[in-house]
Amino acid sequence: xxxxxxxxxxxxxxxxxxxxxxxxxxxxxxxxxxxxxxxxxxxxxxxxxxxxxxxxxxxxxxxxxxxxxxxxxxxxxxxxxxxxxxxxxxxxxxxxxxxxxxxxxxxxxxxxxxxxxxxxxxxxxxxxxxxxxxxxxxxxxxxxxxxxxxxxxxxxxxxxxxxxxxxxxxxxxxxxxxxxxxxxxxxxxxxxxxxxxxxxxxxxxxxxxxxxxxxxxxxxxxxxxxxxxxxxxxxxxxxxxxxxxxxxxxxxxxxxxxxxxxxxxxxxxxxxxxxxxxxxxxxxxxxxxxxxxxxxxxxxxxxxxxxxxxxxxxxxxxxxxxxxxxxxxxxxxxxxxxxxxxxxxxxxxxxxxxxxxxxxxxxxxxxxxxxxxxxxxx
Amino acid sequence: xxxxxxxxxxxxxxxxxxxxxxxxxxxxxxxxxxxxxxxxxxxxxxxxxxxxxxxxxxxxxxxxxxxxxxxxxxxxxxxxxxxxxxxxxxxxxxxxxxxxxxxxxxxxxxxxxxxxxxxxxxxxxxxxxxxxxxxxxxxxxxxxxxxxxxxxxxxxxxxxxxxxxxxxxxxxxxxxxxxxxxxxxxxxxxxxxxxxxxxxxxxxxxxxxxxxxxxxxxxxxxxxxxxxxxxxxxxxxxxxxxxxxxxxxxxxxxxxxxxxxxxxxxxxxxxxxxxxxxxxxxxxxxxxxxxxxxxxxxxxxxxxxxxxxxxxxxxxxxxxxxxxxxxxxxxxxxxxxxxxxxxxxxxxxxxxxxxxxxxxxxxxxxxxxxxxxxxxxx
Numbered sequence: 001x002x003x004x005x006x007x008x009x010x011x012x013x014x015x016x017x018x019x020x021x022x023x024x025x026x027x028x029x030x031x032x033x034x035x036x037x038x039x040x041x042x043x044x045x046x047x048x049x050x051x052x053x054x055x056x057x058x059x060x061x062x063x064x065x066x067x068x069x070x071x072x073x074x075x076x077x078x079x080x081x082x083x084x085x086x087x088x089x090x091x092x093x094x095x096x097x098x099x100x101x102x103x104x105x106x107x108x109x110x111x112x113x114x115x116x117x118x119x120x121x122x123x124x125x126x127x128x129x130x131x132x133x134x135x136x137x138x139x140x141x142x143x144x145x146x147x148x149x150x151x152x153x154x155x156x157x158x159x160x161x162x163x164x165x166x167x168x169x170x171x172x173x174x175x176x177x178x179x180x181x182x183x184x185x186x187x188x189x190x191x192x193x194x195x196x197x198x199x200x201x202x203x204x205x206x207x208x209x210x211x212x213x214x215x216x217x218x219x220x221x222x223x224x225x226x227x228x229x230x231x232x233x234x235x236x237x238x239x240x241x242x243x244x245x246x247x248x249x250x251x252x253x254x255x256x257x258x259x260x261x262x263x264x265x266x267x268x269x270x271x272x273x274x275x276x277x278x279x280x281x282x283x284x285x286x287x288x289x290x291x292x293x294x295x296x297x298x299x300x301x302x303x304x305x306x307x308x309x310x311x312x313x314x315x316x317x318x319x320x321x322x323x324x325x326x327x328x329x330x331x332x333x334x335x336x337x338x339x340x341x342x343x344x345x346x347x348x349x350x351x352x353x354x355x356x357x358x359x360x361x362x363x364x365x366x367x368x369x370x371x372x373x374x375x376x377x378x
Numbered sequence: 379x380x381x382x383x384x385x386x387x388x389x390x391x392x393x394x395x396x397x398x399x400x401x402x403x404x405x406x407x408x409x410x411x412x413x414x415x416x417x418x419x420x421x422x423x424x425x426x427x428x429x430x431x432x433x434x435x436x437x438x439x440x441x442x443x444x445x446x447x448x449x450x451x452x453x454x455x456x457x458x459x460x461x462x463x464x465x466x467x468x469x470x471x472x473x474x475x476x477x478x479x480x481x482x483x484x485x486x487x488x489x490x491x492x493x494x495x496x497x498x499x500x501x502x503x504x505x506x507x508x509x510x511x512x513x514x515x516x517x518x519x520x521x522x523x524x525x526x527x528x529x530x531x532x533x534x535x536x537x538x539x540x541x542x543x544x545x546x547x548x549x550x551x552x553x554x555x556x557x558x559x560x561x562x563x564x565x566x567x568x569x570x571x572x573x574x575x576x577x578x579x580x581x582x583x584x585x586x587x588x589x590x591x592x593x594x595x596x597x598x599x600x601x602x603x604x605x606x607x608x609x610x611x612x613x614x615x616x617x618x619x620x621x622x623x624x625x626x627x628x629x630x631x632x633x634x635x636x637x638x639x640x641x642x643x644x645x646x647x648x649x650x651x652x653x654x655x656x657x658x659x660x661x662x663x664x665x666x667x668x669x670x671x672x673x674x675x676x677x678x679x680x681x682x683x684x685x686x687x688x689x690x691x692x693x694x695x696x697x698x699x700x701x702x703x704x705x706x707x708x709x710x711x712x713x714x715x716x717x718x719x720x721x722x723x724x725x726x727x728x729x730x731x732x733x734x735x736x737x738x739x740x741x742x743x744x745x746x747x748x749x750x751x752x753x754x755x756x
Contacts, residue, residue: 189656189657189658190574190657190659192572192659194568194570196568241621241742243619248646258568258648262621262638270623270625270636270652270654270657274648276567276568279568279648279665281568281665287657289576363741363742363743363744364619364741364742365742366742
């Protein structure tokens with residue numbers, strides 16, 4: 001439930017979407033009719049790199065419950081380009097220095113932080129302090145401690161938080177979660193996940209700079225394989241072991257190139273994953289007691305492709321995952337519907353990332369995990 | 379090249395297949411015309427379990443260069459059944475005690491040992507001492523030392539030796555080896571292999587009895603994943619690490635249930651594999667610098683199914699792999715053609731198996747391997 005602060009109250013009042021919710025303990029869901037275009041939430045994108053440019057901004061042209069309301073960029077020349085292209089009001093354009101003034105901007109409800117990983121915590125916390133709901137791009141941060149700081153800041157400021165796990169909103173993922181939950185193919189026994197691509201030609205990119213990225217393939221693509229391992233089994237792992245492979249140290253000077261990891265689960269399932277900046281991989285295969293299902297590709301921008309052991313081809317209408325994701329989060333804010341990619345999920349994955357790095361540093365030693373149901377959204 | 383002993387000489391003379399090879403240093407290939415039905419080599423199957431019953435004997439009805447000439451069984455009642463079904467002469471039926479008398483049987487050229495793993499070495503060595511060529515079912519033995527003993531016995535007795543790696547004769551495997559060798563999709567970067575099935579209902583089978591099997595999933599199905607990892611990269615691994623998972627210790631009392639392993643290769647490729655008696659898996663996926671190819675299923679009795687990143691479906695006429703395998707070995711004996719599954723290949727895989735078990739016993743520690751090109755057949 002959203003708690004009303006002075007700021008959120010006036011923000012909602014401005015949009016004319018205050019209703020009976022204020023009259024008692026009714027959930028916010030009762031206050032809104034989602035079909036009302038006026039109730040679209042305003043999103044400000046922080047960081048106008050390729051992800052914002054080619055994924056988030058185009059997706060925001062397709063969203064039903066939110067729209068591109070502002071930008072935050074460190075590159076002066078991008079301001080006018082975006083202003084013109086997306087008709088963004090001058091007063092909703094910020095740079096990294098004056099960003100905190102966003103607190104006064106009632107047209108911005110959500111701040112989407114799409115900066116290099118090491119900058120996530122700073123801007124998510126500043127956004128929360130400005131009373132804005134937060135979407136933090138994956139990986140959530142560069143350490144568990146930073147994840148905690150983001151979660152705490154959002155809690156303290158009564159704003160909602162989600163992680164940019166677009167796959168959680170994809171219908172193929174939802175189908176996988178349904179198969180697992182309903183035991184459509186029986187008990188999950190073994191999950192195999194790959195997530196990688198071949199990086200070349202640009203050794204100076206931020207993703208290969210540990211100070212900015214916090215890590216290489218694991219922090220970037222590995223998080224997808226961790227996610228698929230978990231929604232492929234429906235549980236958090238109880239232990240992990242991992243190995244690192246380095247074959248192009250001249251290019252990957254600072255960050256991990258290829259990592260394999262193995263997971264144990266309480267329900268007896270076993271998973272192994274591969275992530276790489278030096279090899280392609282885009283697959284989830286789940287072997288169950290009575291059959292199997294597979295996504296390949298499993299986590300690209302789509303359309304995803306799926307098949308099951310009974311010969312069924314999975315087919316769902318394709319929509320930009322980021323549009324679905326931002327709409328899901330907006331609905332969560334507006335109606336109190338489930339937050340399907342909460343901060344706890346991002347923190348959990350970062351706990352696993354840190355355990356993987358620790359296992360590697362200890363020669364592949366198994367690391368016990370005590371995650372309980374942290375971040376598991378059924 | 380086959381060296382002529384008194385026994386092999388008289389055996390060939392009996393069949394009327396001696397030719398110019400004896401006149402000088404000409405390879406045996408010159409001595410034979412393979413289309414001549416009379417030159418079929420006689421095979422004796424040792425151990426009439428399900429593999430001999432449902433795979434080897436039916437396959438020997440389809441072979442061109444060998445035929446089912448004898449049986450060796452420890453089960454009296456099987457003698458008459460097989461004698462009648464396959465028209466086997468009484469004098470070519472042996473039990474485990476009188477097996478060594480096979481030395482006098484000129485109708486038997488090859489002995490195929492399809493017994494539980496722990497009995498391979500004994501019977502392969504006895505077959506070699508009887509002057510018979512040897513096919514040893516996979517895994518070759520329960521230790522590297524036993525593999526060496528088999529190889530030595532075959533060398534000392536001038537007989538040929540191959541391991542029952544039927545997949546080496548399958549056209550899909552040959553296509554994979556061609557892709558790798560010709561770099562059809564560029565350099566191999568990452569290989570993922572799974573080989574497993576769900577064992578249930580019979581905890582007392584020999585495969586789950588370590589004294590007879592030498593190990594569980596790894597010794598049985600794992601060898602396929604080791605093989606695909608190697609022909610998927612075209613090289614032997616230079617190191618391996620591994621993990622074991624036990625979720626049904628009540629059923630798998632004595633042998634490994636699920637094992638994952640990771641390989642490094644000299645050429646920079648990385649591979650990971652899974653083998654299990656508690657989960658299905660039957661796949662080889664090879665990611666290269668310019669594309670990928672996949673077999674799924676990759677090592678069942680067929681037909682195998684393959685696809686490549688350019689959308690090509692691999693399609694080869696299906697023939698029983700065991701028939702192809704026994705014909706390949708017979709041609710090797712008859713013509714000096716390449717032995718595509720030599721004893722050294724079986725030994726190499728057992729070195730890897732032992733390294734995997736060692737890694738597991740050392741908490742997943744990487745084990746260096748110094749295999750050179752041992753057992754690599756291009």
